[in-house]
Amino acid sequence: MGYDCFNLEITDGIAHLRFSRPDKFNSFIPEFWRELPDAINDISDNAKARVIVLSAEGKHFTAGMDISVFMSGALDAPPENREVASEAFRYHVRALQDTFTALEKARQPVLAAIQGGAVGAGVDLATACDCRYASADAFFCVQETAIGMTADVGTFPRLAKVISEGWARQMAYTAERVPAVKAKEIGLVNEVFESHEALLAGVLEIAAKIAAHSPLAVTGCKQMINYARDHSTADTLDYIGLWNAAMLRSEDIKESYIAKSEKRKASFSDLSPVKKSL
Structure with a gap:
C-alpha cells in the first residue's frame, strides 16, 4: 500500500x-x-x-x-x-x-x-x-x-x-x-x-x-513497562506473574541457550496476527 x-x-x-x-x-x-x-x-x-x-x-x-x-x-x-x-x-x-x-x-x-x-x-x-x-x-x-x-x-x-x-x-x-x-x-x-x-x-x-530477540519476550517487556507506568508496583507484580504464567515460552528460553552454545543466531517464532473480527 x-x-x-x-x-x-x-x-x-x-x-x-x-x-x-x-x-x-x-x-x-x-x-x-x-x-x-x-x-x-x-x-x-x-x-x-x-x-x-x-x-x-x-x-x-x-x-x-x-x-x-x-x-x-x-x-x-x-x-x-x-x-x-x-x-x-x-x-x-x-x-x-x-x-x-x-x-x-x-x-x-x-x-x-x-x-x-x-x-x-x-x-x-x-x-x-x-x-x-x-x-x-x-x-x-x-x-x-x-x-x-x-x-x-x-x-x-x-x-x-x-x-x-x-x-x-x-x-x-x-x-x-x-x-x-x-x-x-x-x-x-x-x-x-x-x-x-x-x-x-x-x-x-x-x-x-x-x-534478534524473542518477539514474545519483547512485546511482554513493552506491555509490562507501559502497565508499570500507569499502575502500582503491587498491581504490576501481579500482572507480570499472570503474564508469565500464561505466556512464558520454554522453547524460546531453550533456543536462546542452544544458539549461544552453538555460536549462531537464535531463531524465534514471530507473533501471531491478531484476529479482530470473525
Whole structure:
C-alpha cells in the first residue's frame, strides 16, 4: 500500500517508516492522521515486523501539525453554534490523539530517529514512542503555547512521565527550544549522534538488536513497562506473574541457550496476527 506522507519498508523484521514531505518540513496534514495509525495498526495486528523505526527525510523531523488540520470545526463556528460545534470538535481531537496512541499500543517497540526540529505535535509523537534518539542538531519545542493554544494530542499525559515534571512544565510554559544535548540530559532522548547519517545507522543497529530477540519476550517487556507506568508496583507484580504464567515460552528460553552454545543466531517464532473480527 502506498502512502502520501511517508514511505514504508520492512526488512529483516524492521519496519522503517520514513516521513517523506521534506519540502513542507514533514508537517502533519490531514492525510497523515489517517495514514499513520493505519500503517502502525497493520504492522502490529498482522505481526509484519518485530520493531518499528520512525525517521524523516530532509532537514527537520517534523514541523508538527499543519494549520489545515485545526483551522476548522469549533474554531470558526458561528457564535450561536459554538457549544454544539465544540462538542463535535472534541471527537475530532480524540481522533487525532488516537493516531499517536497507536504507537503506544503497538505490540512492537517503536524507535524515533529525530533530526532537526520536533516541533509541536512532533513532541506528542515522540513521547508516544518507546525510545527517542537525536542528531546533534535536533531540538524539541512545545510550540502550541507560542501560538496561543494548549497542546492537546498527547504532550501532557506523556511528557511528564518521560522527563521530570519541572522540565515538562518549563517546556510547556515557555515554548522554548530544547536542544539535543539538553534533551539527553533531562532524559527526553536516549542518545545523541553527530550527524543525520550516524543517527539513522545507530537507530537501525539498535532495532536489529531488538529484532534478534524473542518477539514474545519483547512485546511482554513493552506491555509490562507501559502497565508499570500507569499502575502500582503491587498491581504490576501481579500482572507480570499472570503474564508469565500464561505466556512464558520454554522453547524460546531453550533456543536462546542452544544458539549461544552453538555460536549462531537464535531463531524465534514471530507473533501471531491478531484476529479482530470473525
